[in-house]
Amino acid sequence: MSIGSLILTAKQIEATNLMATYQNVLLEGGSRSGKTLIFLRNMIIRAMHYPNTWHVALRLRFKHARQSLWNQTMPKLVQLMGLSGQFKYNNSDLMMTFPHTVKGVKSDSYILVGGLDDKVRVEKILGNEFATIYVNEASQIAYDSVETLMTRLNPPKGVPPRFWQDYNPPSKQHWGYKVYHDRKFPDGRIVPADDFKWLKLNPTDNEENISETLIKTLSNLSGAKRIRFLEGGYSSDDGALWKRRWIKYKIAPATLIRVAIGVDPSGSLEGDEIGIIVAGMDRDKNIYIMYDGSLNGSPKEWSDGVHAAYRRFKADVVAAEKNFGGDMVEAVITQFGDNDVNVKLVNATRGKAVRAEPVAALYEKGRVFHTEPLTALEDEICTWKPADIDGIDNRMDALVWAVTELMSDEFGEAAEEIYENGVDNLW
Numbered sequence: 001m002s003i004g005s006l007i008l009t010a011k012q013i014e015a016t017n018l019m020a021t022y023q024n025v026l027l028e029g030g031s032r033s034g035k036t037l038i039f040l041r042n043m044i045i046r047a048m049h050y051p052n053t054w055h056v057a058l059r060l061r062f063k064h065a066r067q068s069l070w071n072q073t074m075p076k077l078v079q080l081m082g083l084s085g086q087f088k089y090n091n092s093d094l095m096m097t098f099p100h101t102v103k104g105v106k107s108d109s110y111i112l113v114g115g116l117d118d119k120v121r122v123e124k125i126l127g128n129e130f131a132t133i134y135v136n137e138a139s140q141i142a143y144d145s146v147e148t149l150m151t152r153l154n155p156p157k158g159v160p161p162r163f164w165q166d167y168n169p170p171s172k173q174h175w176g177y178k179v180y181h182d183r184k185f186p187d188g189r190i191v192p193a194d195d196f197k198w199l200k201l202n203p204t205d206n207e208e209n210i211s212e213t214l215i216k217t218l219s220n221l222s223g224a225k226r227i228r229f230l231e232g233g234y235s236s237d238d239g240a241l242w243k244r245r246w247i248k249y250k251i252a253p254a255t256l257i258r259v260a261i262g263v264d265p266s267g268s269l270e271g272d273e274i275g276i277i278v279a280g281m282d283r284d285k286n287i288y289i290m291y292d293g294s295l296n297g298s299p300k301e302w303s304d305g306v307h308a309a310y311r312r313f314k315a316d317v318v319a320a321e322k323n324f325g326g327d328m329v330e331a332v333i334t335q336f337g338d339n340d341v342n343v344k345l346v347n348a349t350r351g352k353a354v355r356a357e358p359v360a361a362l363y364e365k366g367r368v369f370h371t372e373p374l375t376a377l378e379d380e381i382c383t384w385k386p387a388d389i390d391g392i393d394n395r396m397d398a399l400v401w402a403v404t405e406l407m408s409d410e411f412g413e414a415a416e417e418i419y420e421n422g423v424d425n426l427w
Contacts, residue, residue, distance in 0.1 A: 029232030062115025262402030275398030
């Protein structure tokens with residue numbers, strides 16, 4: 001099956017047939033398996049086929065939607081499909097207009113690309129009714145947001161509605177696994193047997209369209225990453241230090257007695273992921289995890305991210321691990337941007353599990369709240385196992401530094417003493 005020079009793989013054809021038959025479809029699996037491309041390709045076809053319809057592709061962050069969907073995948077897809085010049089681009093609104101005329105009346109169709117963190121764009125989205133809604137990297141999206149989006153799925157009569165989602169499989173505790181595999185909605189209702197279908201697409205299903213070295217690279221990843229990004233498998237919290245049921249949500253009070261930013265540098269100047277987590281403490285000594293700004297980027301990019309979070313949350317201190325790079329970490333934070341950031345360098349003198357256990361204990365005691373779903377962080381802490389020395393832990397380390405800084409400051413104790421004595425006597 002092909003349009004232009006785009007030739008679909010056998011698995012992508014199977015996915016297309018699934019999308020043509022059912023309203024709700026999840027494509028899950030490893031990286032570079034063609035999930036995003038096939039969804040956007042079929043969305044374009046629907047916009048070209050159905051006049052007077054709206055279609056939208058969404059990610060959690062507008063920045064990522066623009067970069068990944070709009071700037072990278074869409075132009076490549078349009079070229080491969082041979083569609084250049086057949087629609088209008090609006091680069092400022094991230095909108096594609098497909099011309100249609102029905103009985104002499106202009107009846108154009110539109111594709112929007114957006115992020116759910118952009119309030120103005122979300123309001124614009126919720127003000128429309130769509131024929132197709134596609135949520136990219138849905139593991140980052142709370143189910144409440146998914147349900148809200150579903151209310152905007154209302155195309156013109158005769159146009160089949162479609163709600164599509166994809167992700168690299170997160171934990172089995174994620175709503176996606178519960179809905180599509182366990183066949184139960186989060187509130188306990190049974191998922192109808194004639195809808196909500198899923199298909200796994202892995203890099204090995206898309207070898208003709210990816211570089212020869214990618215499969216080898218993914219095969220050499222650590223256990224947890226290899227399962228998720230190569231094999232497209234879900235993780236479990238069995239043996240993990242954190243349990244999914246410990247994560248509770250609560251809006252932080254307007255006044256916090258202290259705000260700390262934990263930073264876990266990668267020890268590399270090559271753009272490895274940097275953990276950046278913002279946490280605050282209220283007068284009752286409850287802790288709120290308010291923001292995950294972790295990113296892959298250069299020293300300037302992650303320093304800019306730390307500065308932006310420092311200003312946004314009116315932070316008091318940045319607690320950054322200095323084991324990788326020593327004074328370089330402080331220099332990077334202070335070099336790029338204002339010098340008004342209070343940086344405290346911390347040493348990882350004890351094992352990772354020993355450092356993390358008091359923070360996990362606070363979660364278990366119900367003293368830590370997330371102010372919103374922080375899916376990447378939650379997936380990481382709920383799958384990290386002390387026995388897995390290759391586990392993913394950038395966000396977890398940053399979380400531990402931020403929370404430990406709040407604990408040590410509030411109680412006048414060094415972090416080392418908290419590690420020794422635990423948290424039982426803190427309240």
